[in-house]
Amino acid sequence: MNRKQNNKSLNYSKLLAFICLLIFSGNVSGQELKSPDANLVANFSLADGGVPTYSLKYKGKDVIKTSKLGLELKEGKSLMNGFAISDSKTSTFSETWKPVWGEVKEILNHYNELAVTLTQKETNRFIIIRLRLFNDGLGFRYEFPEQKNLDYFVIKEEKTQFALAGDHKAFWLPGDYDTQEYSTVTSNLSEVRSKMKAAVTPNASQTTFSPTGLQTPLMMKSKDGLYINIHEAALINYSLMSLNLDDKNMVLESWLTPDAVGDKGYMQAPCLSPWRTIIVSDKAGDILTSKLTYNLNEPTKFKDVSWIKPTKYVGVWWEMITGKSTWAYNDLTSVQLGITDYSKTKPNGKHAANTAHVKEYIDFAAKNGLDAVLVEGWNEGWEDWFGKTKDYVFDFVTPYPDFDVQELHRYAASKNIKMIMHHETSSSVRNYERHLDTAYKFMKANGYDAVKSGYVGNMIPRGEHHYGQWLNNHYLYAIQKAAEYKIMVNAHEAVRPTGLARTYPNLIGNESARGTEYEAFGGNNADHTTILPFTRLIGGPMDYTPGIFETRVSVYNPENNSFVHSTLARQLALYVTMYSPLQMAADLPETYNKYMDAFQFIKDVAVDWDDTKVLEAEPGDYITFARKAKGKDNWFVGRTNDEVARTSKIDFSFLDSGKKYTATIYADAKDANYETNPKAYTIRKMEVTSKTKLTQYCAPGGGYAISIMAK
Structure with a gap:
């Protein structure tokens, strides 16, 4: 060169x-x-x-x-x-x-x-x-x-x-x-x-x-x-x-x-x-x-997932949210665990979590093919739990005198019904972690495979926040610890989900948004459930607790004038539009017994799915989902509508070609309105195929639900 x-x-x-x-x-x-x-x-x-x-x-x-x-x-x-x-x-x-x-x-x-x-x-x-x-x-x-x-x-x-x-x-x-x-x-x-x-x-x-x-x-x-x-x-x-x-x-x-x-x-x-x-x-x-x-989350950490089961449940909850009943056993204003002798206190007569009443919920669940019963307010300490900076609030194992844990375990098992325990921490996180192993052992010993945890109020340690690094580590610790005992977790007031249920599928539910309980606190806006699937549900399912048929809260508590901002037909639709493997029939058994024709949809609807189609959607206006039940050829359609009356137009092309199905349509009546006539609904049956098209009226705050059963 x-x-x-x-x-x-x-x-x-x-x-x-x-x-x-x-x-x-x-x-x-x-x-x-x-x-x-x-x-x-x-x-x-x-x-x-x-x-x-x-x-x-x-x-x-x-x-x-x-x-x-x-x-x-x-x-x-x-x-x-x-x-x-x-x-x-x-x-x-x-x-x-x-x-x-x-x-x-x-x-x-x-x-x-x-x-x-x-x-x-x-x-x-x-x-x-x-x-x-x-x-x-x-x-x-x-x-x-x-x-x-x-x-x-x-x-x-x-x-x-x-x-x-x-x-x-x-x-x-x-x-x-x-x-x-x-x-x-x-x-x-x-x-x-x-x-x-x-x-x-x-x-x-x-x-x-x-x-x-x-x-x-x-x-x-x-x-x-x-x-x-x-x-x-x-x-x-x-x-x-x-x-x-x-x-x-x-x-x-x-x-x-x-x-x-x-x-x-x-x-x-x-x-x-x-x-x-x-x-x-x-x-x-x-x-x-x-x-x-x-x-973007890691695969599941569990080799055995057979114990994780989608669940449909009822619970001693809505009657307390509305003010009909209480979580507390008595009307004392100050109690201390280990010091207060509840057997010597006077019951208030409104305590819902008592053995006889819980058996009524168990009977209703068994009769209607539901899986489980949630009970809140069963344990000592509810008299002064809220708004107090108490470190030792609950011990999660000591029941009130009128709640017989062993008897209810026996009775529920005899009816093939599971029990869901409630752990309200009152945001005293250090106290919860001290008791967590003991609490989970107590659950398993008494037939509880799932827990609803709560974090209401300001955090203890003082100054920490619900969504900080320290608390996020706690929520995950509770989920991981629960998995050691094969317990499913439904966390309320915890951090909003970010897809971690893929890695830890025993995180079967979360709240982390305004749920149905707010309907008793003044009401959610009529467009609420047309937005949540676009926002809160992006990270994981929500325990929204739908299924309220008696929309006037004053029927249960004359001092509460709130009402549910939804028609009865839309309450059915929410089982499809508000996805969760954990679904509650949230109203009282005596109310469901008055509307068993509509309750049939809640009995039929699945909680786990093989396929999902979005038929119509516009955030803030409406959403229509069609979902295919896990392992079956049955489909369910749900439509949630905002405060504007609308007409839904869908076709059934998602169905298998050449097959015939029986569709049961639970819809708003022509004069239905979430404010003035919420319980006006119609039920009709028709044969449908993949070529069927449907035009369906949706009332203000309304919607419809359809069960589609293969012939």
Whole structure:
């Protein structure tokens, strides 16, 4: 090689090295990632100063404009800038997995992945940002590998941004560290600030943080017809993420829940953040059927799942919520466990959890083919549990004098009925953990395979919040401990779900939103159940407790003038539209006995499914689901409607071709109205096939339910 050729070779090598340097320092256009169907395109790049950024498009439309990534640390240089790309890997993954219970028999988990390693030269630290792009959306997270210069660190704030492409219509709740139990506000994002004060209604425990703070899942609709949902998946050993809105620039930024001293996360590498999720489509129904949140969680930790069973139950609950009965045994204003002798106190005569009364619920469940009975208020301590800063509130094993645990175990078993125990912690979490092993042993010894836990009130330890890292670890600990005893958990007032039920399928239910109980506290808005499947249910099922037939609360308690903002027909529909493997027939047995023709749907409807179709959907207006019962050829349809009378038009093409079915339609009568005539319903039967089409009237606050049985 002559000198001229050698110089050319050296110059070429220098040019190639320079190009590589540009690529891996982020000074070029960035790295593109496409979804398997190529409709979604994500872009990752480093902006000036080595700032990580990403963007997302759907069918050429902006979903998320260029947005910053990173974390601010309590001490030392932040993980927000000064990065160079030191490695980048892409991969493709596809599998089909079967959930233990769910809306479908099988779930496709198919994504393209980009993992970018970022090195911070000044500190010699490195992190990985991992992006997974599915056909229905994007998930990304921060990963902190084991390393010398980033071992223990405290998060001051996560600074993930979601720069929106416009002033979207949003379905939002006020950002809060302690509750999700607010009514959803529907407005443009630019109106959040002006509507926030009215949106923050009283709650047993609440801590709002910003005049533009919002909760996830946040459902939005753009002016050009995109449906966008922002949430998180796999919330483990981390604080829950809320969003703070910059309403001038339409940028959402992550806002973590702090602990008692204001810190937002204690981390030790190797560790991970939860996934930040963006589900997007130009069809509303695609948001409802997305399984992205579950797919970003790990497979189940349990080898044996035979003990985890979807359940339909009744319970001693609604009569206490309405004020007809009480949780407390007597009317004392101060009691102390181990000191107060309940056998020497005078019963108030309204205590619902007594042996004879619970047997009536067991009889009703057995007669009507239900699985279980929940009993609240069975244990000592309810007289002064609420609003007190008591560490030792309940011991979870000592029943009131009128509640015979052993006899009820015997009686329920003789009727083939399971019992569900109630553990209200009064948010005294340290006390609950002290008693947890003993409580679970007590449950198993007395035939209880499921527990409804509650976390009402301000947290003890004082200053901690319901959604902070410490409490999130507690909720998971309770689920894991329950699994050791083969106990299913239905957690109320706990952190909202993020798909963890895939990993821990004994988490069979959650509340974490305004459920039916609020109908006795003034009422949920008529559009409430047309929104929740787009928001709260994105992360997992809700124990909504539907099935209220007597919609006037004053019938049970003359001092309570609240009413259920729903027609009776829609109460039936909720068993289909509000998915849960744990479904309660929430009203009183004596009321159901008056409407057994309508109660037949509750008896028939499944709680586990092989297939799910969205027939109609528009958030805030209406939703119509069709679901196929697990292992059967029977389908069930449910329609929930807002406060506007509407006509539903569906076809039955989801049915098997060539087969005939008998459809029983439970519908609003022509004069039905959730405010003035809620119990006006009709029941009719007709033969249907895959070619049948149906036009059905839906009253204000109404809907319909259909059972479709194969002939």
